[in-house]
Amino acid sequence: MRKVLLLLSVFTFLGASSLFAQDRVITGKVTSAEDGSPLPGVNVVIKGTTNGTVTDIDGNYKLSVPESGGTLVFSFIGLESQDIEIGNRSSIDAVMSSDIQQLSEVVVTALGVTREKASLGYATQDVEAEEVTKAKEQNFVNSLSGRVSGVQIKQNNNFGGSTNVVIRGNASITGSNQALFVVDGIPIDNRTGNDAYQTAGRYGYDYGNAASDINPEDIESINVLKGAAATALYGSRASNGAIVITTKKGESRKGLGISVSTGFTVGKIDKSTFVEYQDQYGAGYSNYYYGNDGGPFDDFYDVNGDGTPDLIVPTYEDASYGEKFDPNLNVYHWDSFVPESPNYGKAYPWLAAKNTPVSFFETAYTVNNSVSLTGGNDKNTFRLSYTNYSGSGVLPNSQVHKNTFGFNGSSQINDKLTASVGVNYVNNDVIGRNSTGYGDNIMANFRQWWETNVDVESLKDLYFQTRRNVTWNMYDAGGGDYDPIFWDNPYWTRFENYESDTRNRVFGNFVLKYDINDWLSLTGRATLDRYNEVREQRRAIGSVASEFGINKLDEQSGYQREDRAVSEINYDLFMTANKNLSPDLNLYAMLGFNIRQNSFESVLASTNGGLAIPRLYTLSNSLQENPFPVETLREKEVAGVYANVNLGYKDMLYLELTGRRDQSSALPVGNNVYFYPAASLSFVFSEVANASWLNFGKARINYAEVGGDTDAGNVYDYYLREPNFSGGVLTRARIYKNNPDLKPERSKSFEFGLEASMFNDRLSFDFAAYNTNTFDQIMTIEVSRATGYRYKTLNGGEVNNKGLEITLGGDIIRSQSGFNWKASLNWSKNVSKVIELVPGVENFVLGSYQGGVSLNATVGEPFGVIRGTGFQIDPASGKRVVNSSGYYIAVPDQIIGNPNPDWLGGLTNTLSYKGVSLSFLIDMSKGGDVYSLDMHYGQGTGIPVSTVGTNDLGNDWRLPVSQGGGIKLDGVKEDGTPNDIYARADYYGGVFYWGNSSRNPGELTVYDATYVKLREASLTYSLPKSLLGNAIQNVNLSIVGRNLWIMHKNVPYADPESGLGAGNAQGYLSGSYPTTRTVGFRVDIDF
Template sequence: MEEETIGINEVVVTALGIEKEAKTLSYNVQKIEAQEIVAVKDASFINSLAGKVAGVTINSSSVGVGGSSRVIMRGVKSISGNNNALYVIDGIPMPDLSAEQPEGVFAGAGQTGDGVSNINPDDIESISVLSGPSAAALYGSSASNGVVLVTTKKGQKEKLSMNLTNSTVFSSPLILPEFQSTYGQSETGSYYSWGDKLTTPSRYDPADFFQTGLNISNSLSLSTGTEKNQSYVSVSTVNSQGIIHNNDYDRYNFSVRNTSSFLEDRMTMDLGFMTSHVREQNMTSQGQYFNPLIPVYLFPAGDDFSKAEIFERYDASRNFKTQFWPYGDQGLSMQNPYWITERAKFTNRKERYMINATLRYKLADWVNLSGRLKLDKNNSRYEKKFNASTNTLFASENGYYSLNETETRQLYGEVLLSINRYFNDEMFGLTANIGSSVEDVLYNQDLYGGKLHGVANLFTYSNVNPSTSEALQSGYQKQKQAIFASVQLEYKDRVFLDMTARNDWASTLANSKTKSFFYPTVGLSGIMSDLLHLKSDLMPYLKLRISYSEVGNEPDLFLTIPTYGLASGYPQTQTRMPNTDLRPERTKSWEAGANMFFFKNKLKLDATVYKSSTYNQFFEPTLSSSSGYTSVIVNAGQIDNKGIEVMANYNDTFGKLKWSSYLTWSLNRNKIVELLPGWTNPVTGELISLSELDMGGTGSYKMVLKEGGSMGA
């Protein structure tokens, strides 16, 4: 066991930021080191995890540089709720700052990045991925879909050290659709390309529309420290240009962290500050509107695309340049693709500030008391500017302007008592944690905008036509309180029994009969190579593990209480019926696995099988008008996921050459067991049941969920 090329006694960060030896865990945790994240830098470090973690699907957005990423662990579980993993920074959950996702085939213009993309990847020490509910249960309902734990760097006990890095990455489209170039337009001015055979094959190539993308990252960090005090400071810049012209992303980060010990090292204080300033421009639309790829891909074969490159021409009657696009909108609200990138501007400026403080006191050699506070504030200023002659569906003849300002503030506090003690000459061990947390999130939004009148291309509030303007002032405040505990019993450093429990009180369940929700986990693991004396040079280590868990997923805001809006100074009641019987979604899950080392610990192999069942799904059936409402959110339905995860990691050294490689494989099978078997309206007695659910669509495309079918990946 002396040679630990990979590290049998590797320490990983688990729930609540608690460090544990990997061999003691009864669930699967996959750790990614910092050098694997920054080897090839992406504007969002989450995309760098793709292919490195088994059972985790990472879909980077195609909106362009700086876009958000979707992280799905062990399959889609919820029909209408949240399916994305929770991000935790230094043990503290991060609020959901992701932009509104595209709905349907039309929306999606100007989508922006999520909150985690604001973090400087050079500040990251390591990442732990908790893909199963057993691993993530201590974080509550927010972690029902797994957790990405990010541990940031802090100062080291050494002389002053400086690290300066630069990364320059070029990008281009890998694969484009193939288009025929033999037949031309079916009629003049049409985008249909199944007309007469061309005398000379078309030379039009959609690839000509794209440019070479460029991502330049620079980072400078300083680290210094003594036995009593350590400090870390970093600054970084990211400047990116997407493969579509005018899709730009700029990010500027600054962070500082100080760790100090007092009272003969019995007290430790950790203070940190991080800020980021981001500018995003023209994130590519995912829908039909303002998507330049629609006219690029549908441009008629045989026609001259260079005409479209001169996207605006002087209009003598208006004394300024207007859009040139002789093909019309073709019923698809199409516009000149170059006009979309140059004269339909979506700009988002974001400022984020994170302040955190941790105080830890050693009451005895085997017991610690700690407290954590974090303030996370995010401000966003999102502008839309459409020049005159933009399609009249979106703007007047003079243009369009809107400004949407949002503020999100998260305040998080936690108290934790930790016990770690051995008995009977270290034959038995006890590790226990008990604590409480509160999370308070405040959100405010101010929006005003509309079509312009008076002066063309004057983008001010005063030039917005008040008769067609949109004004919105909204906000909410939600809070979640929790108590939690975990216990691990250990026998001879070979057998480990894990138990956790958590109870949440969520404000989203105000006025419901379910005031709180409780969920437990239990797990057992054993190092069989020690218990059964199976050690050998071929396989020096074998651990088997099994665990069971239950977790919840709270409903959205304002579903259990009546709400009122204001229009023209008069209150208006909601059309959705409040449901005081609403309960959280529940997921029951079990997993079993093995962790093995081979060839003197150079090869590590992890294998896991799992099955989960998510029930009490949220549905919104339509109600008859006699009820006084149009719809209601109810609990029903069940989705099952089962699968296999395999990860192999090989590390070796050949002289001065270090070799490290990963291989991951996963399989997930998803089944819709039940939708809405029957719900009775307590007001009218109406019985509602669904065996099919229409999720919407357009044209000949429609997404339908059916019992016995599957959903998502």
């Protein structure tokens, strides 16, 4: 600490000593000759001296000059330098031509500091704000997909669901691999908060990313910092990269600026991502399965009273492997036993349903309205905004309402002191998120366990007519038991067993900046991000019994509520210096302190044994005594000191050194202090290259180390409370053994890059290659139960990620007639490998799932591989081996898939002519695998069209083999000869029941996750200014679309991006929701 204070004193002394040379102050603004926009990062120097400064984010500068005047030199890489005589003026503005390197060459880096991109020795990539706002996505993060190389944006289709954002691969085995979001210097909590049952694919809700609270209408710019060297100043939490967002600010202007935006979209499901139902067979499990005279029908009851047993659909089943449809065959269906049904007491033809579950989905819509007020003068500026977003999903009773208020203000208190404040308030209300996974999930019902004879419109009519759980899936319709056995009426599920959640969030900052002199400043900043959330789940009386509540018991009704409070406070104090040490040597330096305080509080409570009064959802309405609530409090503090030095020589050679030292309360004393350095070197070779075609060229190289801590509560053991017994207080030990010897996680990364712009900026590229090792990971492994525990937290494990990134940009056509065609291409490839785990452990299970599969970290394999039963392969022919029944032979515990894509790509094209602009984005992912439980069970129960067909003999697959049916699988027999055996396909459990280890391996429902998508398209018309008058500045009319066309995919009946939600375990589909294709319009008006 003494050394740090000494350095600050030296900085202050140097700054104070220069004050004696000040005579008067020149101020001004530098703008672009092309569009009048402010130019930040421009060097302003008194000619012949080292006295100078740089313009701020708004293009403003101030500089002390001699009383005698002199000449100001304005310079910036790619811009034409200007020399302007000072004379007696106190204000000098400059307008600079920017035809080579425009505003994108100045970026906002770590801690919100504006830097000249040429001086950076690491990879960054900008995204224009318009690219993430035009389509009016509820979660703006989705709009980043395909736009940034090296960033995998995986958006599932859950209503209001989370988005997986991973930069340069998964590095942590059990920790978070999500990128850090930073808004105006405010680190944003981006957790999902989904519980263990949800992430394990059993049941529960995907509550989305908290970063979705960021209002895209307020975004000015986005800069993605990809490597550890770029994010070192943020500390360990940004080891996965950072997405740095700068919001719109006020500006000095005449009058009040008003911007109004409105947008409306409608959406329908993409039918290629939902089941295509077969229409040849109905309810049941085939004659073989039942073995009764009625075949797949019940023939035990006389329904019409004529003394003869009647044929009744087996309503207690949930499969479509029954009798072939026959319009001449009349049977009693499920609704024949519902008094309110027009079919009550009637037998009617045995036909496929006219309205399949496709008709269950509704038309989604969104409405987004935004208004902002901007104003200011040369001393004070402000921007005030309000956005209202509302919409519904494709599922009945799914709604979201979000209100966002934002304020940014700044004030130049005097020539040296500037204050700024930013405050954002977000209220987010959601009703009707969809359940996920295998449990109480309508999509699991529709995709895995359904009867193709059931008409969804009939279910809808009877629910709204009766408001009862009138289900197709009755225990025993013929015997008079009409209660649901496995599945509720889907409309009952959506309107009675619904969830709701409310989040109120405040995040903001307060900044004081004191300019000690022209090249030295001191900044103090405090930031806050806090939100309170209430999550409620309901199960109505009369529902199918399912796991519910704290005790996770099968209950037919119940109510659960969770209250959460999450907060993060950061205090920063840092000094920055930007000084020309000589005409050829520039110094940029930063020295600062940070204190971060994190808090997480939650109370989870539920009823027990069901509800006493129908439709009264309170904790006091419990049939039995409520279980102890689960109360959680976790607090953590990290104190850090950081420093950064960048030396630039002749705007050509830059050396940057960074270091940070953190002390974390979440680690044990003795191991809770960790230091991590970073160094980079960049060479702007275009400054010395004698090539007229080369506008800009730079080579860069960097090395960085990062240390990381863990969540609070992993060091020392603690106990859990149990209900009191006989007046005594009871506690019990946890099954997790904590570790007082934990040490920080570590990672080391190396990066090389090359970027250039040429041919008058018609072509540009950025190339990066990287290699990162993360080791000493903090992970929890299983231990012998003889220890008294099941799991222990320790250090161990190493994961390597290496890859390539390429970004290409070009003006394919740039004409004086006004027609322009710009294109950009992003491509990246990441290869991960688990180097080691802990001694004696070769495999770590990230998650075990229904269907006998798991996602794993296996030594020597890519991160997250899928394990399950695989094919037996004949070594001579390389073909799959079948057994004597014609089924593929299954080999247990094999690696059957790798969820990581081979490469990612995105292609953006923008064609413009005068006021008309057409833009479209093609998003691509090559390779990777996904396991589908939907196909595992769906084919076993005979639901999709892929389960019907004819064999090479011309006979129906579902006929008995003795009658010429069955399927001859491609492969060889155990003796190596070609397969000539027809496997049975005439009953549940036959050739289509993938995953049964005695027949077929789970590998048969692992699919290639490759996709090519027309992710977004927009057509914009900017009205000519001649039509607008004086009051209106701009009017833009846009037609927009998202997820318009899946041009190629291999996963049947689903979107390859679907999943349970964000997190480390990817590559598993269960009850996945279809993609929503949206189109709409947008109007933007500036006054």
